[in-house]
Amino acid sequence: MRTLLRQIGLIAGRSLVRTARRPGTWIPPLLFPLMLMAINSNGLRAATHLPGFPTHSFLAFFVPFSFLQGALFASGIAGTDLARDVDTGFLNRLALTPVRGASLLIGQIGGAVGLGAFQALVYLGIALAAGVHIRAGVGGALLILLLAVLVAAGFGTLGLFLALLTGSGEGVQSTFPLLFFLLLISSMNLPRNLIEVAWFRDLATANPVSYMIEAIRSLVITGWDAQALLLGFGFAVTLIAASLALAARQLRVRMART
Amino acid sequence: MITVGLGLAYRQLTVLFKNPSLFLPPMLFPLMNFMAFAGGLSRLRHVPGFTFGSGYTAFTFVFVLLQSAMFGGVFAGFGIARDFEYGFARRLLVSAPHRSGLILGYAISALARWSMIAIVLTVVALAAGMQIGGNGVDVFGLYALGVIVNAVGLLWACGIAMRFRSVQAGPIMQTPVFLLLFLAPVYVPLALLQGWIHTVARLNPLTFLLESGRGFIDGRPTEVATAFTIAFGLVLVFGVWARTGLGRAERAG
Numbered sequence: 304m305r306t307l308l309r310q311i312g313l314i315a316g317r318s319l320v321r322t323a324r325r326p327g328t329w330i331p332p333l334l335f336p337l338m339l340m341a342i343n344s345n346g347l348r349a350a351t352h353l354p355g356f357p358t359h360s361f362l363a364f365f366v367p368f369s370f371l372q373g374a375l376f377a378s379g380i381a382g383t384d385l386a387r388d389v390d391t392g393f394l395n396r397l398a399l400t401p402v403r404g405a406s407l408l409i410g411q412i413g414g415a416v417g418l419g420a421f422q423a424l425v426y427l428g429i430a431l432a433a434g435v436h437i438r439a440g441v442g443g444a445l446l447i448l449l450l451a452v453l454v455a456a457g458f459g460t461l462g463l464f465l466a467l468l469t470g471s472g473e474g475v476q477s478t479f480p481l482l483f484f485l486l487l488i489s490s491m492n493l494p495r496n497l498i499e500v501a502w503f504r505d506l507a508t509a510n511p512v513s514y515m516i517e518a519i520r521s522l523v524i525t526g527w528d529a530q531a532l533l534l535g536f537g538f539a540v541t542l543i544a545a546s547l548a549l550a551a552r553q554l555r556v557r558m559a560r561t
Numbered sequence: 562m563i564t565v566g567l568g569l570a571y572r573q574l575t576v577l578f579k580n581p582s583l584f585l586p587p588m589l590f591p592l593m594n595f596m597a598f599a600g601g602l603s604r605l606r607h608v609p610g611f612t613f614g615s616g617y618t619a620f621t622f623v624f625v626l627l628q629s630a631m632f633g634g635v636f637a638g639f640g641i642a643r644d645f646e647y648g649f650a651r652r653l654l655v656s657a658p659h660r661s662g663l664i665l666g667y668a669i670s671a672l673a674r675w676s677m678i679a680i681v682l683t684v685v686a687l688a689a690g691m692q693i694g695g696n697g698v699d700v701f702g703l704y705a706l707g708v709i710v711n712a713v714g715l716l717w718a719c720g721i722a723m724r725f726r727s728v729q730a731g732p733i734m735q736t737p738v739f740l741l742l743f744l745a746p747v748y749v750p751l752a753l754l755q756g757w758i759h760t761v762a763r764l765n766p767l768t769f770l771l772e773s774g775r776g777f778i779d780g781r782p783t784e785v786a787t788a789f790t791i792a793f794g795l796v797l798v799f800g801v802w803a804r805t806g807l808g809r810a811e812r813a814g
Contacts, residue, residue, distance in 0.1 A: 331732060342743045345758035349608045349749045480589055487597035493604060503600030 310402050314410025322380060322414035329418050332376030333425060336369040340426070343368075347492060355497055358524045366430045367519035368491045370447070371512060373422035374455040375482055381415035382462025382475035389470045389557065398558040407558075408550050412459040419455020423448050435523065443522040450535060454515055457542030458482070464546050467553035489513040511538040562659035569653065569666025573640060574673055587636045588678050591629035592685060598625065599689060602748060610753050615779045618691040623703065623774040624747050626682060627767075630707040631714040631738055633675030638718020638734045641667055645726035645810065654811060664719055664803050671715040672708065679707060694780030702785065703777040706770055709792040714738065716799035723806035726813065745771050766791045 322329055344362035351361050358364050388394045397407065427444060431437070437444045461482075465475050488503065489512040498504040507513050518535020521528035577584050598621040606617040613620045644650040650663075657663055693700065718734040725733070745767045746754055754762055762768050773788030 338740065339743075342740075342758065345756055346743070346746075346754065347602075347605075347748050348755055349611075349753040350602075350605055352608050353604060480586055480593065484593050487593055488601070492597075492601050497604050498601055499604040500600045503596070507601070 307403060307406055310406030311410045314402070314407055315413025315416075318381075318384065318411055318414035319417045321384060322418055328380055329421075332373060332380065332418070333422055335376070336372040336422070336426065337429065339372065340365060340369045340429075343492075350493060353493075353497055355494075357494060360435065360524075362430065362433055363435045363524050364520065365491075366426065366435060366523060367516045368486070369426045370423055370451040370519055371454060371486060371489075371491075371516055373426065374419055374451065374458045375479075375486060377415040377419045377422070377455045378458035378462035378482065379475060379479055380418060380462070381412050381459035382466040383472045384414060385411050385463050385466035386470060386472040386475050389466065390472070394557060404551060404554045404558060408460070408463060408547060408554060411463055412456055415459030415462065416452060416456050419459070420448070420452050422455070423451035426451075430523075437523055438526040439522040443527070446532070447519050447522050450515070450519055450539060453536070453539040453543065457539050457546060460543055460546035460550055464550035464553055467550055467557050470557075485510060485512045489516055491516055511542065514538050562662040562665060565657045565659055565662025566665030566669055569663055570669035570673065573637075573667065573670035576640075577670070577674060584674070587629070587633060587674065588681060590632065591625050591678060591682050594628065595622065595625045595682060595686065595689075598748070599686075599691075605749055608749060608753060611749060613750065613775065613779060614781070615692045615694040616690075618686060618689055619693065619778045620775060621748075622682075622686045622691055623778055624742075624745075624771060626679060626703070626707055627710050627771060627774055628742050629678050629682060630675050630711040631742060632735075633678060634671050634711045634714020634716070635718045635734050635738055637667055637671035637674065637715050638722045639728060639731055640670075641719055641722035642726065642728045642730055642734075645722065646728055650726075650810070660807060660811065661804065664716070664807060667719060668712055668715050672711055675707070675711045679704065693778055695777050695782075696780065699777040699780055699782060702782065703774050706774050706777075706788065706792060709789075709796060710770065713792070713795045713799055716796065716803040720799065720802035720806035723803070723810040726810060741765060741767055750775075766795065 340362070344365045347365070348361045350356060351359050351364075356364075385394075388397075427447060437447070439446070462475060465478050466472075469475060469478075488506045489510050490498070490507050495504055495507050495513065498507060514531070514534040515538055516535075518531050521531035521535075525531070599618045602621070603617040605611060606613070606620075641650070644653070653663055654660060695703070717738065721730050721734045724730075744758065744761050745765050746762050751759070751762055751768060751772065769784050769788045769791050773782070773784045776783035776785070
């Protein structure tokens with residue numbers, strides 16, 4: 304167990320340092336959701352006049368989307384980094400060492416999780432500075448950070464699976480529009496009960512991303528909503544577990560010891 | 562110059578059709594945006610003060626159409642940067658008798674690519690029940706604006722690509738365009754925007770193009786002269802920007 308933890312620590316450290324050393328990698332994913340938050344929270348403010356809209360502040364309503372968007376970008380970073388390791392032969396060299404597959408996978412998402420945590424702190428800080436009130440209080444804010452990190456880990460692990468599946472950074476990047484589509488067809492802009500078009504509402508209801516957003520949103524604008532939190536955390540953990548299982552299976556193929 | 566332009570445009574389009582990875586993202590992004598806006602935000606038409614006769618689908622279609630036109634030009638800029646990075650553009654500079662034809666060629670291919678996107682987007686929008694209040698002339702006006710916006714996007718990205726000559730300049734091409742587009746009245750009419758974004762949108766030149774395009778599709782043309790003056794002005798400014806960029810590339814060798 305100690306060996307496993309040490310291996311995870313070493314690989315996670317490498318992943319974190321690698322991400323931190325390339326500002327071009329993490330600055331745009333940090334700033335882009337902030338720009339969109341600033342623009343959309345004002346551009347869509349008129350939506351708060353709709354009957355049944357749950358808050359008077361569209362910024363409070365929209366903030367959770369930034370966490371999800373940041374996590375999605377983190378998935379690209381984790382995936383692209385691992386794809387580079389595949390491409391440069393680092394993974395093959397690693398296969399010659401006693402490092403375990405589990406350490407590699409859990410460690411590799413260190414960069415994404417680190418970035419996800421940093422992003423979440425920045426988004427939360429800016430939201431609070433802009434006047435957003437967290438209805439669930441300090442405990443709720445901490446839970447938002449935890450969920451944001453879990454979501455970043457989930458998308459990061461998905462990125463690892465895609466990297467192992469495609470073996471190229473381009474392959475990982477080309478899946479980005481599809482993942483982004485998941486964000487677009489969620490309840491990011493309006494509550495599901497206010498979405499007028501039936502097919503869109505159905506897609507948003509079937510989309511796990513909606514529940515991750517709604518869990519964070521509930522802490523911001525409703526308070527403690529057990530159902531929303533269970534669904535949000537449940538889907539985040541399921542995403543991690545499912546992606547980890549897929550990535551582990553794919554890793555066995557990539558790291559076949561000869 | 563025209564021969565150079567047509568030759569290069571033919572090559573660009575051949576490359577495009579042989580690489581779905583280059584063709585599909587610019588096609589999918591506007592469709593995804595259209596689905597998200599028209600499907601997810603249509604309730605906004607019930608916001609007090611929202612007066613647009615042709616419905617929310619048409620309202621959002623105009624934005625997505627102009628966005629796809631602008632980004633169609635910007636994505637073509639990635640191709641120019643790639644040509645410089647791989648050395649192909651240097652061979653073009655050596656072989657082309659009229660080098661301005663290179664900009665023309667890239668512009669023709671960008672327009673051809675956007676035309677296909679515009680057709681698909683229009684078909685999808687009509688299938689989704691988009692109402693068009695304007696007549697044939699109005700619709701022509703809307704697409705004419707799209708063509709000019711596509712040229713503006715291409716000339717802007719071309720100027721960047723020829724100055725940096727690397728695909729790493731991609732974010733510099735995209736980010737200002739993205740900001741300019743989303744600082745216009747995207748989701749609701751200008752009158753319903755509040756605070757700083759209303760001030761910024763009022764000064765944003767793209768707002769006039771967007772409002773004019775929406776006027777065309779609604780059958781109530783508005784700000785037409787202003788919009789076309791701005792659009793042609795942008796072509797002129799970014800035409801000079803692209804040509805001076807070509808000059809820089811020529812000097813760099």
